[in-house]
Amino acid sequence: MVDLVYFQLLSAALFIIGLYGVMARRSAVLIVMSIELMLNAVNINLIAAASHMEGTGNFANFDGQLIAIFIITVAAAEVGLALAIILRIYRNRSTVNVDEINLMKW
C-alpha cells in the first residue's frame, strides 16, 4: 500500500493550486472550478486517511468515506447554485469578471 504521506502531499498540492486559482483568477466560473478542486483535495485527504486507518473489530472505519460522499453531494448542490448565480450575474452585467462585480463595497 502506498504510504499515506504521498496522498497527503497530493492533497495539499491540489488544495494550494485551488487556493491559488481562487485568488488569482478573474473569471467567476474558474473560481468555482478552483473551489471544486479544493473540495476534492480534501476528499482525497479524507479517503486516504480512512483507508489507512485501522478498523475497530471486524469492521473498517467508514467515517472518511462518509464525509467524502457528503462533501460530493454538497459540492454538487453548491456548483448548481454557484453556476445559477453566475448565470444571473452574466445576464445582468454581461460579464463574469469578479473585478467588475464590486457593487457591494464602500
Next chain:
Amino acid sequence: MEWAWLIPVFSFAAAPMIVIFGRFLPGKGAILSILAIGGGFAVFWFVLDSWLGANAGTSGCFTSENTGMLTCDYERSWFNAGVAGAVGSVSLHWGILIDPLTIAMLGLVTFVALMVQVYSLAYMKGDPRFGWYFAVHSLFAAAMLTLVLADNFLMLYVAWELVGICSYLLIGFWHERPAAREAAKKAFIVTRIGDVGLLIGILLIWREVGTFSMLDAFEAVRTGAMSQGVTTVAAILLFLGAMGKSAQVPFHVWLPDAMEGPTPVSALIHAATMVIAGVFLVARTFPLFEAYDADPLIVVAIVGLVTALGAATIALVATDLKRILAYSTISHLGLMMLSLGAFGYTAAIFHLMAHGFSKALLFLGAGSVLHSTEFQETGEMGGLRKVMPVTAIVFSIGALSLGGIPILAGFWSKDEILVAVNDNRNVTFIVLTLFTALLSAIYMGRAMFLVFFGPLKDQNSHAHESPILMTLPMILLGVLALGFGLISFNWPGSFGGIGTFIFFGHGESFHFEVWLGALSIIMAVGAFIAAYMIYVRNSFSLEGVRARNSGFLKIVENKYYFDEVYQWTIDRVVLVFSRFIAYFDRAIVNDIIVNGPADATRKFGILIRLHVTGHVYTYTLAMAIGSVGLGLFVWLRVV
C-alpha cells in the same frame, strides 16, 4: 346611606350623555343635567335622614375617635398594585366617607349647583355651546361631590384635579375671547402649583401609613405611628394644595380673573365647587393639622388672616361688580381658613355654607344685572332697584348677610368665627379679624348701593327684570341667606344647634360672646349706614381721604402688585432659567450626549469600511491567512 355614591354618579352619567345625545333632547340636554343634580339633591335628603337615624351600631358606622363625630365608611376594593398582602403592594379602594362634614357639603353643593343650573337655562339661552355648558357643569358638580365623599386620598386627588379641569373649561367657556383663555390658563396653572404640594403630601402620608385611606392616616396620627415632624410637613403640604384651590395669598391671583367665565359659573365656583374644596380639605384632614401641638394651624391662621385682610381692602376699591364679589370671596375664604386655624371647625364650615348661599345669590344677582344692562362696571349702574326690584331685594339680602347684619346667615357664622378667634388666638388676630369684618360690611354696602340705589342712568332705562327661571333660584337662595343662620341655635326639641352636628372633638351648643356680638353688630350697621351716606346721599366725599392716601390707594388699586410680581418672576427668573436649561439641553444633552456617540460611531464606520475592497482575492487572501492562523493557533495549543 351606602347609596350616597349615587349622588355624584347621576351627574357623572349625565355629562357624557348630554354630549352624545343632547342634540336630540329638549333644551339640548340641559334637562338631563338638571334631573341628575336634582336627583342628587333628593338622595342627599335620604342620606341626611338615614344619618340622623344611625348610631354607632349601624353597619359601617362608628364614632370616630379622631373627630368625635359619627362616621360611616363604605368601601369596595378596586385593585391591588402588586401581589395582595405582599410587602410593598398597594391595595386601592373606592369608598365613601359620610360624616356631618360630608353631609353639609353634599347639601350645599347639590342645592347651589341645582339653583345655578336652573338659572343658567335662562342666562345661557341662545349660546351656541349651550349643551356643552351643561355637560361640563354636570361634570363639575360630580367631581366636587366625589371630592367631598371620598374616603381615601387618591380618590380625593382625582376628584380634585377633575374639579380643576372643569373650572378650566368653564372659565374659558367663551374661549373666543383672549382674556377668557388667559384666565382659564391662569386658574389652572396657579392651582396646579398648590396641587403639587397636595400630591407630595398624599404620597408622604402613604409612605408613612401604607394606605391611602384617610381614616387610617388619622388613626396613625392619633396612635403616634406618624411622627410629629412628618405629620406637620404632610399637613403643610396638604394646606399648600388647599391654598391653591381656595385662592389664599399668594395663590389668590387666579380667582378675580376667573370672572371671565359666564356669571353662573362664577356663582358655582365661588359658592359650591372649586374654592371651597380647599377649606373642605383642611377640615377633612383636620386631625393631621390638630395633632401634636397643632403647629400647622398657626400657618393656616396667618395665611387666612392675611388673605382676608388683603382681599377685603382690594374689594373696597375695585370698580368691576364681579371683581368686588371675587375679592369678597377671597376675603371670606381667608376668614374660613382663619377660623380653622383658630380651632373654629364648626364656625368655618358654618360660614362656608352661609357664605356659599349668600355668594351664589350675589353672583346670580350680578349675573341678572349684567344680563339686563350689559355693564360690569359699578360706575355704569345705579338706581337699578327701580327697574329690577326682585334682583335688588335678593342681592341686598346677600350683601347684608355677608356684611354681617343680624339674623341673616352671614352674621351668625361670622360671629362664630370671631368667638373662635377670640378664644384661641391672640389679640392681634381678633383686632384684625374685626377690622376685616368691618371692611367686609363696607364693601358689601358699597356694591349694593352703587348698583341698586341712587338715580337711574338713562343708558339703563331699558333694563328689565330677569325671567322667572333666573329670579326663582335667586329667591330660593335668598330665603336660605335670610334664614340659614337660625340653625345655629339649640332650638327646643332634639336639635341642639349646628355645633352639635358638625364639630371637632366634642359637640358644643351655640354660644355668644356678648361684647363681640354687640361690637360686630355696631360695626356692620355703622358700615352700611356710612356706605349709604357716601354712595347714595353723597353726604360727604371721599376725595379728601383719597388724596391724602394716594400712595397707599395706588398700591391697593393695583392689587398689591401681585400680578406684576408674578409676571416679573416669570419673565426674569423662570424664563431666564428655562433658557439656561434649554441651552444646556441643546449644548450638553443634544450635542454631546446624543450626537457625540452617533458621531463617533460614524467616524469609526468610515475608518473600518476601508477593508471592504470589492475584490474577491482580497477576501480569499484574508480567509486563507485566517485559516492558517487559526490552524497554527490550535496546533500550538495542542503541542
